[in-house]
Amino acid sequence: MACSTPLGKFGKLAPELRFMIWENLAPVGKDTAGEPAEKADLSILRASKYLYHEISDTIYSHAVLEFDVSPFDNPNEKLVSAFFKRGYHQELIGDDERPEWVLKSVEDALERGFGSLPWSKFEAVVVNFMAPDHEDGGQIFREWQKACDLVRLFRKADVINKLVIRLKKGKNLDWVRSWSYNGHRGLLTRSLQYYQSTCRSDYDAVVLPFCLLQNLRDLVVEPHSPELREAMDWTVIDHALSTARSARDGAGASRKDIKEMEIVHHMSMYGSVWEKLRGRMAMEIRDELLLCYWDDDTSNGLSQFEMDIVADGGGVLWDPVIDPFFGLLSKITNFASPLTPRRLTFIPPIVVQRRLLIVLTEAILFVDWLPELNKFDYLHLFGLPEYQEEGWNSINFAGINYPPIRVESILEKSELLYCWQRLLSNPKHQLYFRDLWENHVRNSGS
Structure with missing residues (x-):
């Protein structure tokens, strides 16, 4: 019952x-x-x-x-x-x-x-x-x-x-x-x-x-x-x-x-x-951001939240005024023409690393959309304050004195180089940047 x-x-x-x-x-x-x-x-x-x-x-x-x-x-x-x-x-x-x-x-x-x-x-x-x-x-x-x-x-x-x-x-x-x-x-x-x-x-x-x-x-x-x-x-x-x-x-x-x-x-x-x-954890986070950006073929390294932004908000994600990081990445992938070697068809990974660091340095110091008072703030990513020596002539840009850029020191010791080295240890990333560079060389008519 x-x-x-x-x-x-x-x-x-x-x-x-x-x-x-x-x-x-x-x-x-x-x-x-x-x-x-x-x-x-x-x-x-x-x-x-x-x-x-x-x-x-x-x-x-x-x-x-x-x-x-x-x-x-x-x-x-x-x-x-x-x-x-x-x-x-x-x-x-x-x-x-x-x-x-x-x-x-x-x-x-x-x-x-x-x-x-x-x-x-x-x-x-x-x-x-x-x-x-x-x-x-x-x-x-x-x-x-x-x-x-x-x-x-x-x-x-x-x-x-x-x-x-x-x-x-x-x-x-x-x-x-x-x-x-x-x-x-x-x-x-x-x-x-x-x-x-x-x-x-x-x-x-x-x-x-x-x-x-x-x-x-x-x-x-x-x-x-x-x-x-x-x-x-x-x-x-x-x-x-x-x-x-x-x-x-x-x-x-x-x-x-x-x-x-x-x-x-x-x-x-x-x-x-x-x-x-x-700080130590800050370095870890920048390392993670650089390493994960190209890790996913389908999402280009974006999180699900960021892909939703692309779908819902369009160009908001890529506005460098909102996010300088993506502006820097855009600068990297365009490669400033004065730094492009002529008649180059293949770039070994170590050369790509050097060129990326040079372009990123140029982007940080001289791109127009960075607020003038903040340009100096980015130099710590390259360890530049540690490499100032007496007698060096500083760089004056927009009324601000910067320490001189010694590319060799930057490439050997900067935090960002360490990130790029790890990034380019992945063969997929090596092919990505090689193709990117070759396309730029072809399009520039060099």
Whole structure:
């Protein structure tokens, strides 16, 4: 005889007994080295919508899903740590008792079931950002990359009722560089120059991607102290939240406006990589960008996000005012004619490297679209400040004195040469540049 209750045979049990059963379905365990935590079996949620709502309410309604974002983790090994906390006094639960996962990527998170979580049931979703070292601009760039990846994951959610972004202190690291600056509230850290961007400080870079989520009902930014809250400039965050809210409510802004804000923020962050970005992690990031650009025959090295920009936004991606990096690449692939040898039909890889470095040097110093005050900022990519010697005559360009360019020193010691050497170690890349050069020689009539 069929059971008449919406919960099936479970409906015959007292609610207290059912809730005790559902409690045992909550996530448990921790990821360990090489051994992921056992995945909870929640197939019962698919039995009926009544069971789904009762079980998910029991497990998630007073729970928090928390993500820790660190600038120090290897991006190829770890995206974030994720924690599941239950109960009203989550902070009192010991670290040993809470489930914990190490998510290597968005794809890893989706494979482990994070894409199908009942996100709307959570009391809150929390993302913790550790303050980066402002002496190494690559750290805030890493955190921004991870923020964008989390946004990709959060877009899988039906609705996120409350998202909390916590700005935490690190060991001797803070989001404010100095608390006493000419009588002002505090000098906020600006690890990057945020070229052609509305970002004013590091925290804007990591918070802004979440502001533009369209399935988000409420976003709260929690600074680690009242002093930091007082020092922060909230203009960028408030504007982004207002625009996103207007688009959701159909009150002026459109989804196209949100997409354009996302594009400008994305490209300005990548453009900032090439301006005054120093430090070990900064070098790693530039290396990655140069190496990955030609790695994919179909996408020309662009990420899925950037290919979407090409499809949706057309030429925005290639505007050098928004992104100097792509302007430099355009300059490289055109090869300035004064530097082109005559009657050359084949260029060995080492010669291509030398020509690329010379052209890139010329592009950095003398192209018209680079703001005059920023031209000197690019010289650190070539290590030029290290090679100034007494008695050298400097180069004066647009009223700015530059150290003289000694190509031999640059080719031997520059960071960019190291990147190009690795780039051209791939035979496919060697053929690409050889064909590119031969086409230029033919077209120039040399």
